[in-house]
Structure formats: structure tokens, C-alpha cells
Amino acid sequence: MKLNRLLLIFSFGVLPFVHSCRSPESDDKLKSKIEEALIDNQGIAVDVEEGNVTLNGQLGSDSLKQVVEEKTKAAGGEDVKSIHNNIMVNLPEPEDAREKYHEIVEGAVDSTITRDVNRVLEDFPTITAQVKEGIIIVTGNIEKTRMDSLKKRLEHIKPKGIDMKGVTSR
Structure with a gap:
């Protein structure tokens, strides 16, 4: 009985930790989804680490930068923990x-x-x-x-x- 209880307590203690750890494979899948959604936005680099997405690159307007972030959210869904939008806006001369x-x-x-x-x-x-x-x-x-x-x-x-x-x- 004590052993079952110990296993039950251990399961509840470890299960959330195991669930919160993301495998590199799930990050790779998330990255692929986002890159596919951003296929029209050439020059945008996507990095994913533990569900945290980082966007890098250059675009011509703030509105395009916002569109890229929205596409990222939509493509990643609940798998995206956060988005760090480091895209630089270079206005035309x-x-x-x-x-x-x-x-x-x-x-x-x-x-x-x-x-x-x-x-x-x-x-x-x-x-x-x-x-x-x-x-x-x-x-x-x-x-x-x-x-x-x-x-x-x-x-x-x-x-x-x-x-x-x-x-x-x-």
C-alpha cells in the first residue's frame, strides 16, 4: 500500500515536469510549421527553443512585421509559449x-x-x-x-x- 502511494506521489510530482520539457523534435516540428506559414516572407529566420519562438530578419514596414508575428501565432497555436520579434524595420530611402x-x-x-x-x-x-x-x-x-x-x-x-x-x- 505504501509502495503504491509512493509511486502515485512520484507520478504526480514527475508528470508535470516531463510534460513541460519539450523535446528538440517537437521544437523542430513547430519551427517547420512556422517557416511554412512564413514562406511568403523571405529573409525571416525562425528559431524555436522549448516553445519560445525568436524571429529575426528585416522587413520594409511595421505592418509587415506585425503580420509575420500574427502568422507565427496562428501557425504555432498552443505550442508557442512566447514570441520574441527581433525583426528590424528598414523603411525605403x-x-x-x-x-x-x-x-x-x-x-x-x-x-x-x-x-x-x-x-x-x-x-x-x-x-x-x-x-x-x-x-x-x-x-x-x-x-x-x-x-x-x-x-x-x-x-x-x-x-x-x-x-x-x-x-x-x-
């Missing part, structure tokens, strides 16, 4: 957008540059800018410590030129 726009509306590049400049200036409320023939003309007042950041972000737009003569620093 503004120059690419300008070139495509230029092909469609020949010579109308300034509006695309203006759009990109306005996005940059959201972080610099004391600065204004105009775009004329691909050149960004900047005016306003800015702290010296932020001047380099402004200039680098405007250069990233890749205009024909940047005129910062109208900017004073404090």
Missing part, C-alpha cells in the same frame, strides 16, 4: 520614393522632398524650410547640440543641396 515619383511626374521632385522635410521638421518645431529646385532652404533658431542632428537628417533625404544660412544657433 526617401531617394527611392523621389525617383519613382520623378518617373511618374517629370520634374515634380520638390513636392516629395517637401514631404520628407516636413517629417524631419516635426522634431524641430523652431525650424522652417522651403524646397526650391531640389534645394532645401532652412531658417529658424536651434540649439547648437541639435544642429548636427538636423543637418544629418536633412542630408539623409538626399536633396541637391541644403542652405542653412538662415539658421541661428543658441
Whole structure:
């Protein structure tokens, strides 16, 4: 009787531990399911360890990153304990957008540059800018410590030129 009781207690003590341990084979199956679900998303690496899924790679937008995570959840179901989404979002260069726009509306590049400049200036409320023939003309007042950041972000737009003569620093 005592032996049966001991076996019963041992079974209940070990059974949850055995159930929670995942074999590498079950992780491999889960990885295969997820990779199959993500077949349309080239360049995404999937790693699975004890039901914890890690996604690595690069995509062009936050919405695509979210779609990949949702596909992972759906494919793995209850076998997925957690998802670590390390996918980097690389937005297309503004120059690419300008070139495509230029092909469609020949010579109308300034509006695309203006759009990109306005996005940059959201972080610099004391600065204004105009775009004329691909050149960004900047005016306003800015702290010296932020001047380099402004200039680098405007250069990233890749205009024909940047005129910062109208900017004073404090």
C-alpha cells in the first residue's frame, strides 16, 4: 500500500515536469510549421527553443512585421509559449520614393522632398524650410547640440543641396 502511494506521489510530482520539457523534435516540428506559414516572407529566420519562438530578419514596414508575428501565432497555436520579434524595420530611402515619383511626374521632385522635410521638421518645431529646385532652404533658431542632428537628417533625404544660412544657433 505504501509502495503504491509512493509511486502515485512520484507520478504526480514527475508528470508535470516531463510534460513541460519539450523535446528538440517537437521544437523542430513547430519551427517547420512556422517557416511554412512564413514562406511568403523571405529573409525571416525562425528559431524555436522549448516553445519560445525568436524571429529575426528585416522587413520594409511595421505592418509587415506585425503580420509575420500574427502568422507565427496562428501557425504555432498552443505550442508557442512566447514570441520574441527581433525583426528590424528598414523603411525605403526617401531617394527611392523621389525617383519613382520623378518617373511618374517629370520634374515634380520638390513636392516629395517637401514631404520628407516636413517629417524631419516635426522634431524641430523652431525650424522652417522651403524646397526650391531640389534645394532645401532652412531658417529658424536651434540649439547648437541639435544642429548636427538636423543637418544629418536633412542630408539623409538626399536633396541637391541644403542652405542653412538662415539658421541661428543658441
